[in-house]
Amino acid sequence: MTGGEILLESIIAQGADTIFGYPGGQIMPVYDKLYDYQDRLRHILVRHEQGAVHAAQGYARIKGAPGVVMLTSGPGATNAVTGIADALIDSTPLVVIAGQVGNAALGTDAFQETDYIGLTAPISKWNHQIRSAADVAQSVARAFYIASTGRPGPVVLDMTKDAQNGIAEYIPATCSFIRSYDPCPVPEESVLDRAAAMIDAAEKPLVVFGHGVMLSGAEKELSEFLSKGDIPAGSTLLGLSCLDSDDPHYIGMVGMHGNLAPNIMTQQCDLLIAVGMRFDDRVTGTLESYARQAKKIHIDIDAAELDKLVKVDLPVLGDAKYVLTELTKKIREASRPEWMMQPIMEASVEKHKVIDPELYPEGGPLKQGEVVAAVSKACEGKAVIVTDVGQHQMTAARYSRFHRNRSMITSGGLGTMGFGLPAAIGAKIADPEREVCLFVGDGGFQMTIQELGTIMQEGTGVKIVLIDNNWLGNVRQWQELFFDRRYSFTRMQNPDYAAIAAAYGIAYRRVEERSELDSAVQEMFETEGAFILDVHVAEAANVFPMIPPGKSVNQIMLNETDWI
Amino acid sequence: MKTHGENENLYEVTAYTEDSLGLLYSISGIFARRSLDIEKLLCYPSAIEGVFKIKIYAWASPELIRQAVLQIEKKVDVIKAYYELDTQRSKKEVEEVKEILRKREEKENK
Incomplete structure (x- = not known):
């Protein structure tokens, strides 16, 4: 077999059946073989390699098993770096397979060559360059073992053209022991x-x-x-x-x-x-x-x-x-x-000072908390909630109710705007039977908005709740509270989301009035397939409570003027 | 010449490792990330067959060097890492690394 075929056989042998990827010059021998594996491996063609990694993260978080990513060298590989770093800090198991130039061209600044081992060394749990077909099966087995054991994380396999095209006997490999690695320490x-x-x-x-x-x-x-x-x-x-x-x-x-x-x-x-x-x-x-x-x-x-x-x-x-x-x-x-x-007493203060004003305001524009609560109520706390990063993320975390495990997918450690949409796609592909609901701000949505193309092509039924306030809300909040209201480049002019949804063939509804919210949420869940619910919320709202930077966890702002 | 803080000492860090491409880069990156100057770096086969030794001499506070060494040990291809102000431990280290490998293989074979 060629190294490319051995790679695909080895991925299947590890129990994986889905690859998130994007083809290109230095991974073409593998993609050529993948053409013959379509009955055993589902390939999700994303629109950008960052999207592939985030989608694989969403998939992995639902499955509890490594997500598999495949991409080409050079820009394909560098585009994936944000996702790999995100997966490391949030302990998400991934196996990222990147094409690489031929062995003889390594280190020569060949077309689309990057030092991917060097680039990913600090942001991966383990990385390895495969230079021969004979090394493929063992490397893949080792990669899956390392990614999924101990504290999980992303593993990178940098596969040269020689390894992809070379011929070797396929000897199925397993890995359950590495002498330098003890993933299961047992306390005395x-x-x-x-x-x-x-x-x-x-x-x-x-x-x-x-x-x-x-x-x-x-x-x-x-x-x-x-x-x-x-x-x-x-x-x-x-x-x-x-x-x-x-x-x-x-x-x-x-x-x-x-x-x-x-x-x-x-x-x-x-x-x-x-x-x-x-x-x-x-x-x-x-x-x-x-x-x-x-x-x-x-x-x-x-x-x-x-x-x-x-x-x-x-x-x-x-x-x-x-x-x-x-x-x-x-x-x-x-x-x-x-x-x-004690928690009952504290919760009572929070309800009076923070939660009630957020969820039951006396008029005015819609609040983010109202939107999250309406969605959470409609899906009875059983949906997978995916968020992007920002105010809506904190609001979704605060006001979503959870009655099933593995129901919250978000970018915690790295705080990656643009994570949400592709991660939601991956989550939905991992478990098509579960409702997957994405909360995303208008800033983060536009960072990976190209993945609407993936939704269109794959028919992925993600429910997208766009918390639309024409600001980079979290930064705006910090500017208001800590930078003398100097709103430096946080105001956003948004595109016509209705037209964008239409262009991708995705159902869309815009909501501005409180009276429409429940029926719009209901329409979203009753509509088959993907849906964009574009909810226009209060523009200058802040998320509270808030422990300002540099303060203790009991020095808490309840709103713009009240502290505990 | 760089001056060092009162709390900083010159430490000798020794990592026993597999022969792995990119590992040296990875380990030196742990020092760079914490702005720890590497004064000297040596790589050579250890007294245990198939096991390599990376020695790094760097100025650091006791707490920073402790954390850096834990992060070195976290690398999949690192068997064990030590840090010391002196160099008297060498023989003891070799015996300890042999014991770690023996125990892990025994755990796997159970």
């Missing part, structure tokens, strides 16, 4: 005993959980742990939907635009138990004052995250599912009625 029993003793001794414990819970499939174990210990829990942005929004121990989202209860209780708890999260600065506010009063346990599978930002009393290196299972066995059944009342 004594560490777990110590953690359990700390939890039993605590009067006011608080759990903050993140994406690691979802990645290890520990949603049920988390809920059981919280229930036995009667411990309140807050989620990071990427942890959303790991716990049902109605779980009695769930108290909301932590961080800059999170809920009052988990943020304030972070500064009141006597034990902070961090599970599968990395103390991002958007979560902690200023580190100097973050949970100073509390003892801390940090459970994570990545040793480099332990004691990186927040010094803890007990680091627990291990998989969240294993650690939570063991801790639930070890801790005493507890009841903490007084401590569990």
